[in-house]
Amino acid sequence: MKTADPTMARAINDRLALDLLLERGPLTAPQLRALTGLSRPTVSDLLERLRAGGLIEIVGETGSDRRGPNARLYGLVSGRAHVAGVDLRRDAVHVAVADLAGGETGSASRPLPPDPDLAALVAGAVGEAAGGRALHTVVLGTPGLVDPRTGAVTGSGVPGGRPDLGAALRDALGTRVRLENEVNLGAIAEHREGAAAGSDDFALLWLDDGVGGALVLDGRLRRGASGGAGEVGLLKFGGADFCRLLDAAAVAGLGSETVAARIAEAVFVLVAVLDPGLVVLGGALGRAGGDRLAGLVADRLGPLSPAAAEVRASRVEGDAVLRGAVLTALDLVRDDVFGYESFSG
Known part of the structure; x- marks a missing residue:
């Protein structure tokens, strides 16, 4: 089995410390030792190395309310890039x-x-x-x-x-x-911070000024050979383009039940072919419909597909x-x- 040489080991330790500072904010050397399991000399060396490289800086001290030396707080130099x-x-x-x-x-x-x-x-x-x-x-x-x-x-x-x-x-x-x-990109946001956080497999159905889809399988975004993976907007239902069936003009005045039935047709295609286990409804229509629309789509999907799939509304805040x-x-x-x-x- 391949092992890390000293240069690679230092790089691994540096990245581990930087990721912890990103996740948790400023930390002291003892906190970094506890979180990484690295020795005192190793943490001391990496802190000096990262400071010399302009990646971290001393941002304060802890222990001002007790006697004895204070511990320095190290934080990222956020303006570096x-x-x-x-x-x-x-x-x-x-x-x-x-x-x-x-x-x-x-x-x-x-x-x-x-x-x-x-x-x-x-x-x-x-x-x-x-x-x-x-x-x-x-x-x-x-x-x-x-x-x-x-x-x-x-x-x-x-x-x-x-x-x-x-x-x-x-x-x-x-x-x-x-x-x-x-x-x-919408799928990346849902995977990291939204309705699909913690899910290795899911499909995003995008319902906005255009209709499209995106796939994350085994934790990775899948683009396809030409970038067209998940593009369900190209499908036809009853001779009509699916994207036309769910644009703003087409759904204006329609009841939620009718809109959910149309969406379920495309969700069924994603579930039948990919079995992602989770479909997120994104875009303006998916967000506006919220949990109620997602529930209506799930109700219509159940009889269509033997593969179980949860349907959720987008949970990413903003754009x-x-x-x-x-x-x-x-x-x-x-x-x-x-x-x-x-x-x-």
Whole structure:
């Protein structure tokens, strides 16, 4: 079995300490020893190494209410790097900027005119939200298919959309840019902080100005060969496109029972083919319908499918796509700034 050499062992210990500071906030050296099981000299060395690298700093002391020396509190240097998440809609673009610790430091929104210079408009919104801060990584969620290999976008329906939007934004912003299907980012947010937290397998049915789906299996987002995994909006029911059956105009004035019956048809396809065990209803319609709509869909799903599946409404607060974009960008910047991501023998 492969073992870690001293350099790799130091990298593993450093990442462990940094992740604990992210999760728990400032900690003392004794607290880090207790949480990691590392020795006093090892923790002392890693703290000095991380301070010298500009990743942590002394942020205070504990023990001011007792006699004896106080213990130093170490915290992340949250301003070491900043990221931006972008939610590109067909009528607007929304941006949130966060520091290394995940604290929001800026935001911006701009409407999309009928025929914009999309790269310039998005770059302007990102620059406004950044407020002069240099950005390490930008993650943008967009409608349409995003090729996992090339990043090319097709079928977005966004005014001014172009297949090479990612490359154009990289040139405009001068930083790393990653494009992702917006429903996939919504699924990341649900998995980390929402209705699917703690679930290794689930499907997200996105019910918004567009209809789509995303899949997380064995704890990993699945995109498919061309980026189209989970795109149930392309299905037809009774000769009609499913996305047309559940757009705002189609459901206006319909009762909850009728809307639930339509949604159950698409949920059944996801359950029958993938058996995810959990389906989350996201987007504006899924959030607005809440637990009542989710319950109605589950009632109609039961007789259709022998595979058991729970149906839940989205639980991500605010813009799930924007939150998923920020979380993805934070993962990328932390892997770069913190260094070693994981170790397996």
